[in-house]
Amino acid sequence: MFTGIVEELGEIVGIESAGDSAKLTIHGPLVTQDAVHGASIAVNGVCLTVVDVKDETFTADAVKETLDRSALGALGPGARVNLERPVRLQDRLGGHLVQGHVDGVGRVVSREPGERWELVTVSLPPGLSRYVVDKGSITVDGISLTVVEAGDDAFSVALIPTTLALTTLGHKAPGDPVNLEVDVVAKYVERMLGARAAEPAPETAGPAGGVS
Template structure:
């Protein structure tokens, strides 16, 4: 479980394809400080299992299912990625509950720069629209954000200077893909209400 509060802007340093899967090597000095084989680290919002960690890098295997349902397949050496270690039970929950299970991939539609923040509009797969509401939570590339406005095929978020400086969303341009995870609480509520009918 994660919070969507990015700890570090890491970098892809290796991509090794193999039979439809990929082994990623990621540089992240902060998140590798206590990383061991089997640990979880979210990479752009996708929970990955550490295979090996050394010299401020870690490797993780990414299977075809994950490549098909996330934007990780588009990563190449030099790509910047948002990194977060799992939340500990003693930690404050600064963002919202994030599982690291991507629900779909959106695309940056537009950016409206402001003096202190940017408003970014992201396309929304139709099957996810029912879970996204104005002032609700959504995870974009692993970042916990508040929805400014939700529509049937898109939503907008306002990015503060810290988010712009310390995450991939400060660098993404229209046309770039982003991983989306909707609020898991909304999915459970829908399931419970559906079972009562």
Template sequence: MFTGIVEELGEIVAIEHDGDSAVLTIRGPLVTRDAVHGASIAVNGVCLTVVDVRGDTFTADAIRETLDRSSLGALGAGSRVNLERPVRLSDRLGGHLVQGHVDGVGEIISREPGERWDVVTISLPAHLSRYLVDKGSITVDGISLTVVEAGADRFSVALIPTTLSLTTLGRKEPGDPVNLEADVVAKYVERLIGDRAVGERLAGDPT
């Protein structure tokens, strides 16, 4: 489990494709300090398992499902990535509950620079629109953000100077893909309400 508070802006050192999977080598001096084989690290919002640690780099496997359902497959050597280690139970929850399970890929539509922040509009896959509300939470490339305005096929977020300087969103341009994860609380509420509605219909069915 993560919080969406990026710890470090890392770098892809290499990606070795092998059939329907790939091995990513990623540089991250901070997140590798206590990383061990089997540990989890979120890379642009995707929870990956550490295979090996060498100095300030770690390697992780990405299967075809991960490459197809996230933007990791579009990365190459030199790409910058947001890195976060799992939250400890004793830590403060600075962002919101993030699983590192990408729900879909959006695309930067536009950037509107302000005096001290940017307003960024991002396309939204149709199946995710029901989970977003104004002032709700969304994870974009592993970053916990507050939705400014939620639409049927897009949403906007405001990026403060810290986010612009310390994450990949400060470098993203219109047309660039981003990983999206909806708030897990919204998913559970939908499931609970859906199951309750089904139960009520069955209870009221005379047959």
């Protein structure tokens, strides 16, 4: 489990293709300080398992499902990536609960610069808009952000100077893909309400104690 608070801007230094999967080697001096084989690290919001650690880099496998459902497959050596280690139970939850499971890939639609911040609009894949609400939380490339305005096929977020300087969103241009993870609480609520609606109506007792 993650919080969507990016710890470090890393760099992909190697990609080894293996048919329908890939092995990524990523430079990240901070997140590798305590990384071990089997540890989890979120890369642009995708939870990956560390298989090797060496010289401030770590290597992780990305299987077909990961490449199909995220924008990691579009990246190459030299690409910058947002990195975050899992939250510890005693840590503060600075962002919101993030699983590192990408729900879909959106694209940057536009950027509107302000004096010290930017309003960025991102497209929403079909089926995700029902989970996105004004002032709710969403994860974009592993970054926990607050939705400014939610539409049927896009949403906007306001990026402060820190986000612009220390994450990949400071460099994304219109048309660039981004990984999206909606608030998991919204998905659980939808599931529970759907199950309740599908339940048969309870039987009621008649006046003589029978069943009507």
